[in-house]
Each structure stands twice: as C-alpha cells, then as structure tokens.
Amino acid sequence: MTLTAAVPSGERNRVQNRAHVPLAVSTVIFALRPHPETGLSTxxxxxxxRIRDPFEGLWALPGGWVRADESLADAAARNLLETTHVRPAYLEQLYAFGDVDRSPTGRVVSVVYWALVRAEQIEREPEGENVRWVLADELPELAFDHNLIVEYALWRLRTKVEYSRIAQAFLGETFTLSELRHVHEAIRGVALDPANFRRQMLSGDALVVTDERVTGGRHRPPRLYRYDTSIELADNGPLPPYRPEGNRS
Amino acid sequence: MTLTAAVPSGERNRVQNRAHVPLAVSTVIFALRPHPETGLSTxxxxxxxRIRDPFEGLWALPGGWVRADESLADAAARNLLETTHVRPAYLEQLYAFGDVDRSPTGRVVSVVYWALVRAEQIEREPEGENVRWVLADELPELAFDHNLIVEYALWRLRTKVEYSRIAQAFLGETFTLSELRHVHEAIRGVALDPANFRRQMLSGDALVVTDERVTGGRHRPPRLYRYDTSIELADNGPLPPYRPEGNRS
DNA sequence: ACAAAAGTGTTGATGATACACCCATGA
DNA sequence: TCATGGGTGTATCATCAACACTTTTGT
Structure with a gap:
C-alpha cells in the first residue's frame, strides 16, 4: 500500500505528468438595497x-480560474472587484464544491467565497450588459450548481449574523442603532424589538458611543455609534482574517 | 473588461492551454485513545x-492528489481508508488552503477534511513504519502549514461538539450517558456535571432509551441509549451530508 | 399639541448551574 | 455494609422576550 503525504512535491507531479483537476473560484456577493415593491432593505x-457553453445565456455567479500567483481569497476579491468595482467589507470562504458531475463539460472544482459590500459604493456604477443585480430570495435558474451555492451562502449569512458582528460590514464608519437593527431585520427577515436589540448590542463591548447625534428626523435625535475596529467581525479561530491588501502575519 | 462566469468551460481552458493549480486533499483524522500517562481518553x-522533498523526513497529514473521477469527499475518505483502514464515522470539509507560498516547491491548493473514527476499529491494525498516531495537543513540527491546519481542525471540533451531535461518532450503536459524557469531556477538556449533562442530552430528541442496561460495574447498572439515526450529526444547512457510499440525492 | 422614534424600566418565562440526596449494584 | 457511579430533585442565578412608559425632537 502506498501512502502519500498531504502536499505531494511538484517534482513528482511533473515526473508522472499527471493532469490536475481544473480549479476555479466563485463569489456570492451580497448587498442591501431597497426592495422594488415594499421599499424595505433587502x-x-x-x-x-454566461457567454459560452455550457449554460450559455444563463445567469451564473461571478468567478474565474485561479491564477498561479494569487491566493484563493485574492482571486475572489479580484473577480468581485471586476464585477462590482468595489472592495468587499467582508470576505469569507464558503465551501469547496467538488462533485465530479457538477459541470457537463468536464470536471471543475470551485472554491466559493461569499462577500458583503456596501450598496452606496456601487449604486452609481451602471450595470454592464452582462451583470445584473437580483433579489437573493428570488433567483432565476442559474448555471451549474449555483442555485445550491447561493442557498448555502444565504444560510451561512443568516446563521452567522446572529452570533458575529458581520452586520457592521453593511454600514459606514458611524451609524445609529436603528440602522444596525434594520440590517439585522433585512438579513433575518424578522422584526426585532428596538429596546431589546439595543441592550443586546450594548451588552457586548464591540460598540463605541460617539458624542454625535443625527438631527433632522421628526423625533428624538439618536446617538451615533462606531465599531471597535480592534475586534474582528467574526471569529475564525486560529485562521487569520482576510485583509484586502495587508499582510496576514 | 472581461467577466468570466464561475465555472468556465472545459473547451476554453483547453484552447488557452492554461496550466491549472495543482489540487490536493488532506485529512485530519481524530480518534479517542487513552492518554499514555493519565490513562484518560484523549x-x-x-x-x-514524508518520504521525499519538500520536508522529507518530517511528519505530515495524510493526503494526496485529487483524482479526476472522485469527489473531494471521496478523495478524503479514500486516503483516510488507506491510512487507518477504517471508514469515517463523521467526515466534514474543513477549509481550502490556497496561499501561494504554502509549499516551497511550487503552488499547491489543499482542500482539507476532518474526520472522526472509532478507536476500537483501528486498534488491532499495527501501525506501518510511515504512519504514527500522536496526541492531538502535542504535535511535533509538521510539514507545510499542517500545524495551523490541525489547530484549526481542533478548534472546529471543540466548537462544534457543543452545538451538534458529532460526539456520537466516537461511540458504537448503544452507549451509556457516562460514555457519552466522557467523550465530551475528552474533547472539551473539562469535567461536566453528570446530572446536568444527562438533562441536557435528554431534553433534545436525539437520544432514544433502550431497555438494556450494563451490568458488571460495582454500582447501579446504567441504561443504554441509542441515537435517533434519522437526525443528522450536524446541520449543514442546504448542503447534503456525506454518506460513505450512498447517493446524495 | 401631536406624531414618531429614541431610550429606560420592569416583569415573567426559560434555561443553566450547583449541589443535596436517594438508588442499585458488586465486593 | 460500604464504595461507586446512576439517577432525581431543587434552589439560585443569568438571560431574554414582551411591553409599559418616559424623552426629545420636527411639524
């Protein structure tokens, strides 16, 4: 019996001239925008x-081949930038999809990332002919296994928003507790009690009160809060968090 | 600017004759065995x-290249079988590691799985010269980034054992609540109150009482329990669970 | 004054923890 | 009868959901 250790040497591979499985990266990119009918954040x-077979004409997730000189996360950030012209406020690996028959024209393994971006940063960019924003809960039929992938990404987002601080990624530098609550409500799809939501957020140490308030509404002016940037949006255990172009010591 | 949809066609790839990043699978395999000093389950x-460069002579995680005709999970299960001669009681994808410089002899992307196996099934097999079981918390220096990978796998295991039923994977068909508690204690590294642990387990609907009891101990004979096999060990959201050789709808 | 949202206080349900105590067996 | 773990009961405490109520603004 032969045992091969985890990362076999490049030499051996070349000697055996073994063909490798093609490796792609795709990204599920979420943003909050008003619902066309209700007007609520969604x-x-x-x-x-897709402009070629397989699935020519169908819609698919943004993605592409992994280049030899970029990490998986960099590849995801790159095709996210090419699609939306913004950098992600949050980026996390979702899953590696590797079933043999997921593409009809030959084996492809896709490492999928999911990202959160701020809507304001993209709203001004006109959509290209080949890019279209759609409601995450009302997808058309997608190419490959991309419907399943989006479902899984949505599940992760909705699960994770409850025990991490990723909601911050949808907001700017400062924000009111109402705005933060609306983000949670949009993602989870339920109304939250303002009083209890406030206490939950303030009981942790992630929020920093500022002196500023927002005036102009016909009601008591709310305080502005800021996130403690020394705390990560999510706990990845021993894995280093993704930093757009910084080092990850 | 060019946009490429997530899984580019095989055709295009062949036409451009683009070299793909080598893709490997590694597996972190956990089993419970007595600690050599304390005798406690660990x-x-x-x-x-490793029998060739890079890192020749160092220890590494079991792994190998992904074959064209097997899924990622099948590849993990295969090299797990080759290493331990058993099938996993639990198998889950951990993470895809894809930093450019993680191997000194050329780019390799590793999709890593983690698995739980039952110690009784392997204990009789003699270890080969090139396989060695070590305490998960006292690893030597490993090849590549494998120390980080194991740390992450341990973190996932310890996090997940608290909110899922994966501890079952270490036990047989039936078991006492003591045995189940000892599994939790071994993984989490803390002593648990037997009375409260019992209630926690019984409050869910995953445990099924049997009529049998275990006699022979010098104390009141404990009941045997069984897991409700219609409930998955862990909630993967919309992703289908891994089944050793069954179809996944 | 009134509407609207910000923000505070209070109560009751629920769940976890600590620990006292009884039970059933082997030796 | 004693030691050992199995198993039950219960008081305490923290957490959370529900909701009444006060505060501060714009109109």
Missing part, C-alpha cells in the same frame, strides 16, 4: 451572464 | 512520514 446579489 | 491523530 438582500441583492450580482449575477453574470 | 484526542489522537495519525501522521504520515
């Missing part, structure tokens, strides 16, 4: 039209 | 000695 994501 | 994992 989850949207960008799709890309 | 986490162990098997390592494989």
């Amino acid at each position: 989850l949207w994501l960008p799709l890309v039209r | 986490l162990w994992l098997p390592l494989v000695r």
Whole structure:
C-alpha cells in the first residue's frame, strides 16, 4: 500500500505528468438595497451572464480560474472587484464544491467565497450588459450548481449574523442603532424589538458611543455609534482574517 | 473588461492551454485513545512520514492528489481508508488552503477534511513504519502549514461538539450517558456535571432509551441509549451530508 | 399639541448551574 | 455494609422576550 503525504512535491507531479483537476473560484456577493415593491432593505446579489457553453445565456455567479500567483481569497476579491468595482467589507470562504458531475463539460472544482459590500459604493456604477443585480430570495435558474451555492451562502449569512458582528460590514464608519437593527431585520427577515436589540448590542463591548447625534428626523435625535475596529467581525479561530491588501502575519 | 462566469468551460481552458493549480486533499483524522500517562481518553491523530522533498523526513497529514473521477469527499475518505483502514464515522470539509507560498516547491491548493473514527476499529491494525498516531495537543513540527491546519481542525471540533451531535461518532450503536459524557469531556477538556449533562442530552430528541442496561460495574447498572439515526450529526444547512457510499440525492 | 422614534424600566418565562440526596449494584 | 457511579430533585442565578412608559425632537 502506498501512502502519500498531504502536499505531494511538484517534482513528482511533473515526473508522472499527471493532469490536475481544473480549479476555479466563485463569489456570492451580497448587498442591501431597497426592495422594488415594499421599499424595505433587502438582500441583492450580482449575477453574470454566461457567454459560452455550457449554460450559455444563463445567469451564473461571478468567478474565474485561479491564477498561479494569487491566493484563493485574492482571486475572489479580484473577480468581485471586476464585477462590482468595489472592495468587499467582508470576505469569507464558503465551501469547496467538488462533485465530479457538477459541470457537463468536464470536471471543475470551485472554491466559493461569499462577500458583503456596501450598496452606496456601487449604486452609481451602471450595470454592464452582462451583470445584473437580483433579489437573493428570488433567483432565476442559474448555471451549474449555483442555485445550491447561493442557498448555502444565504444560510451561512443568516446563521452567522446572529452570533458575529458581520452586520457592521453593511454600514459606514458611524451609524445609529436603528440602522444596525434594520440590517439585522433585512438579513433575518424578522422584526426585532428596538429596546431589546439595543441592550443586546450594548451588552457586548464591540460598540463605541460617539458624542454625535443625527438631527433632522421628526423625533428624538439618536446617538451615533462606531465599531471597535480592534475586534474582528467574526471569529475564525486560529485562521487569520482576510485583509484586502495587508499582510496576514 | 472581461467577466468570466464561475465555472468556465472545459473547451476554453483547453484552447488557452492554461496550466491549472495543482489540487490536493488532506485529512485530519481524530480518534479517542487513552492518554499514555493519565490513562484518560484523549484526542489522537495519525501522521504520515514524508518520504521525499519538500520536508522529507518530517511528519505530515495524510493526503494526496485529487483524482479526476472522485469527489473531494471521496478523495478524503479514500486516503483516510488507506491510512487507518477504517471508514469515517463523521467526515466534514474543513477549509481550502490556497496561499501561494504554502509549499516551497511550487503552488499547491489543499482542500482539507476532518474526520472522526472509532478507536476500537483501528486498534488491532499495527501501525506501518510511515504512519504514527500522536496526541492531538502535542504535535511535533509538521510539514507545510499542517500545524495551523490541525489547530484549526481542533478548534472546529471543540466548537462544534457543543452545538451538534458529532460526539456520537466516537461511540458504537448503544452507549451509556457516562460514555457519552466522557467523550465530551475528552474533547472539551473539562469535567461536566453528570446530572446536568444527562438533562441536557435528554431534553433534545436525539437520544432514544433502550431497555438494556450494563451490568458488571460495582454500582447501579446504567441504561443504554441509542441515537435517533434519522437526525443528522450536524446541520449543514442546504448542503447534503456525506454518506460513505450512498447517493446524495 | 401631536406624531414618531429614541431610550429606560420592569416583569415573567426559560434555561443553566450547583449541589443535596436517594438508588442499585458488586465486593 | 460500604464504595461507586446512576439517577432525581431543587434552589439560585443569568438571560431574554414582551411591553409599559418616559424623552426629545420636527411639524
């Protein structure tokens, strides 16, 4: 019996001239925008039209091949930038999809990332012909196994928003507790008690009160809060968090 | 600007003759065995000695290249079988490690799985010269980034044992609540109150009481329990669970 | 004054923890 | 009868959901 250790040497591979499984990266990109009917903040994501077989004409997740000189996360950030022209406020690996028959034209393994971006940063950019933003809960039929992938990404987002601080990624530098609550409500799809939500957020140490208030509403002016940037948005255990272009010591 | 949809066609790839990043699978395999000093149940994992560069002579996680005709999970289960001669009681994807410089001899992306196996099934097999079981918390220096990978796997295991039923994977068909508690204690490294542990387990609907009891101990004979097999060990959201050789709808 | 949202206080349900105590067996 | 773990009962405490109520603004 032969045992091969985890990362076999490049030499051996070349000697055996073994063909490798093609490796792609795709990204599920979430943003909050008003629902076309209700006007309420809702989850949207960008799709890309396929311009060749398989699934020509169908919509699919943005993605592409992994280049030899970029990490997986960098590849995801790159095709996110190419699709939306913004950098992600949050980026996390979702899953590696590797079933043999997930593409009809030959084996492909896709490492999928999911990202949160701020809507204001993209709203001004006109959508290209081949990019379309759609409601995350009302997807058309997508190419490959991308419907399942989006479902899983949505599940992770909704699960994770309850025990991490990723909701921050949808907001700017400072924000009111109402704005933060609306983000949670949009993602989870339920109304939350303002009083209890306030206490939950303030009981942790992630929020920092500022002196500023927002005036102009016809009601008591709310305080502005800021996130403690020394605390990560999510706990990845021993894995270093993704930093757009910094070092990850 | 060019946009490429998530899984590019095989055709295009062949036309451009683009070299793909080598793709490997590694597996962190956990089993419970007595600690050599204290005798208490402890986490162990098997390592494989590297027999060629890079890192020749160092220990590493079991792994190998992904074959064209097997899914990622099947590849993990295969090299797990080759290393330990058993099938996993639990198998889950951990993470895809894809930093450019993680191997000194050329780019390799590793999709890593983690698995739980039952110690009784392997104890009789003699260890090969190139396989060695070590305490999960006292690892030697490993090849590549494998120390980080094991740390992350341990973190996931310890986090997940608290909100899922994966502890079952270490036990047989039936078991006493003591045995189940000892599994939790071994993984989490803390003593648990037997009375409260009992209630926690029985409050869910995952445990099924049997009529049988275990006699022979010099104390009141404990009841045997069984897991409700219609409930998955862990909630993967919309993703289908891994089944050793069954179909996943 | 009134509407609307900000913000505070209070109560009751629920769940976890600590620990006292009884039970059933082997030696 | 004693030691050992199995198993039950219960008081205490922290957490959370529900909701009444006060505060501060714009109109």
